[in-house]
Amino acid sequence: MERPLFSRLRAFAAATGRSGGRLFFASGRVNLLGAHIDYHGGCVLPVAIDRGIALLARPRADRRLTVASADFPGRYDFALDALPPAGDAGFAAYPAGVAQLLREAGRELPGCDLTIAGDLPPGAGMSSSAALLVATAMALSTLSGAPLEPLEAARLAFRAETGYVGVRCGIMDPFASALGRAGHALWLDCKEERFDYVPLPADRLAFVMLDSMTRRDLKSGAFNQRVAESKAALATLQRHLPAITCLRDVTVEQLDALRGELEPQPFQRARHVVTEVARVRRARELLLRGELLEFGQLMWLSHLSSRHLYEVSTPRLDALHEIALGHPGCYGARLTGAGFGGCALAVVHPRVVESFCAHVVAAFEQRFGQRPEIHPLAFGQAPGEVIER
Numbered sequence: 089m090e091r092p093l094f095s096r097l098r099a100f101a102a103a104t105g106r107s108g109g110r111l112f113f114a115s116g117r118v119n120l121l122g123a124h125i126d127y128h129g130g131c132v133l134p135v136a137i138d139r140g141i142a143l144l145a146r147p148r149a150d151r152r153l154t155v156a157s158a159d160f161p162g163r164y165d166f167a168l169d170a171l172p173p174a175g176d177a178g179f180a181a182y183p184a185g186v187a188q189l190l191r192e193a194g195r196e197l198p199g200c201d202l203t204i205a206g207d208l209p210p211g212a213g214m215s216s217s218a219a220l221l222v223a224t225a226m227a228l229s230t231l232s233g234a235p236l237e238p239l240e241a242a243r244l245a246f247r248a249e250t251g252y253v254g255v256r257c258g259i260m261d262p263f264a265s266a267l268g269r270a271g272h273a274l275w276l277d278c279k280e281e282r283f284d285y286v287p288l289p290a291d292r293l294a295f296v297m298l299d300s301m302t303r304r305d306l307k308s309g310a311f312n313q314r315v316a317e318s319k320a321a322l323a324t325l326q327r328h329l330p331a332i333t334c335l336r337d338v339t340v341e342q343l344d345a346l347r348g349e350l351e352p353q354p355f356q357r358a359r360h361v362v363t364e365v366a367r368v369r370r371a372r373e374l375l376l377r378g379e380l381l382e383f384g385q386l387m388w389l390s391h392l393s394s395r396h397l398y399e400v401s402t403p404r405l406d407a408l409h410e411i412a413l414g415h416p417g418c419y420g421a422r423l424t425g426a427g428f429g430g431c432a433l434a435v436v437h438p439r440v441v442e443s444f445c446a447h448v449v450a451a452f453e454q455r456f457g458q459r460p461e462i463h464p465l466a467f468g469q470a471p472g473e474v475i476e477r
């Protein structure tokens with residue numbers, strides 16, 4: 089049986105006169121640990137998941153790029169040789185940005201109808217934007233002769249999001265989408281742009297996505313504001329520590345010693361970053377040793393730090409965090425992605441997934457009068473064309 093996401097995409101394409109073309113998929117991600125530290129050069133531990141963005145890419149004879157999505161209103165029609173600024177392109181800014189960068193890299197792009205559908209809740213911290221960018225990069229590069237290597241797709245997606253769309257995000261999401269590997273977390277050093285894989289004990293751990301049922305729009309500015317606040321803290325610290333190039337280079341001790349030099353808010357932002365950088369290093373060791381209880385405690389601390397120091401949580405995410413930890417089979421939980429709404433991630437024992445989900449649904453519904461979406465997650469797959477057998 090075809091995957092429901094692909095059937096929904098084909099049904100939408102058929103209903104809008106856009107059937108046919110080649111099918112591509114890229115995964116979303118959850119981040120086990122490392123909140124808001126990728127753009128400070130820290131190491132992060134994301135996992136690519138089985139939910140993501142699918143798209144049909146149908147070549148056309150003229151030099152136009154059209155974009156339509158089953159999940160967003162509007163249909164966009166651009167001249168490939170004169171792509172619009174991102175602000176005029178709605179959600180189609182993401183594919184348009186990829187097309188622009190591929191052209192700048194010397195690729196001969198044919199005209200193309202891109203039809204998109206996702207099974208990641210958009211704006212929920214599961215990296216739907218990066219999955220869309222990576223899927224588009226794979227689709228357009230394939231149509232233009234040769235698919236990009238996943239690492240190239242990740243780099244191009246990052247440049248499209250920061251340079252074209254204008255979000256000041258780090259490299260984590262496109263790298264996780266492009267390079268994630270089943271059974272592993274990606275260990276990504278965002279300063280050195282180096283990565284390897286941390287094997288996860290799949291028989292002892294399962295992932296559950298907990299949706300707070302509120303959304304944020306990364307383009308809305310709250311994210312960029314946090315980036316600006318924490319970079320301001322970096323600038324002050326650099327006056328005292330000239331060798332540092334990013335907050336990842338600062339130890340907790342160094343920061344605490346310079347506390348008097350920073351205003352309270354920049355200090356808080358920086359303290360989240362430097363303690364989170366230290367937690368992720370420790371987490372890697374714990375995961376390699378299979379010490380999941382201790383790892384879960386780091387997730388718990390990470391959430392508290394995101395909540396009180398970086399201030400990117402919401403009451404509903406905090407409630408999900410508390411509710412999740414009230415179940416005896418839960419190792420740890422934290423907001424995943426940018427925060428400001430969206431999803432939390434819980435790591436639980438595989439034997440308790442069902443009772444854990446029932447527990448969270450009941451407690452959340454009682455508190456907020458709304459049924460949350462709770463989904464067990466599986467590992468994702470490498471991005472690229474989906475060849476159907």
Ligand code: GLA
Pocket residue numbers: 119122123124125126127213215257258259260261425426427
């Ligand atoms: C968003 C950004 C990422 C990262 C996370 C927070 O998902 O796109 O680069 O900063 O937020 O960890």
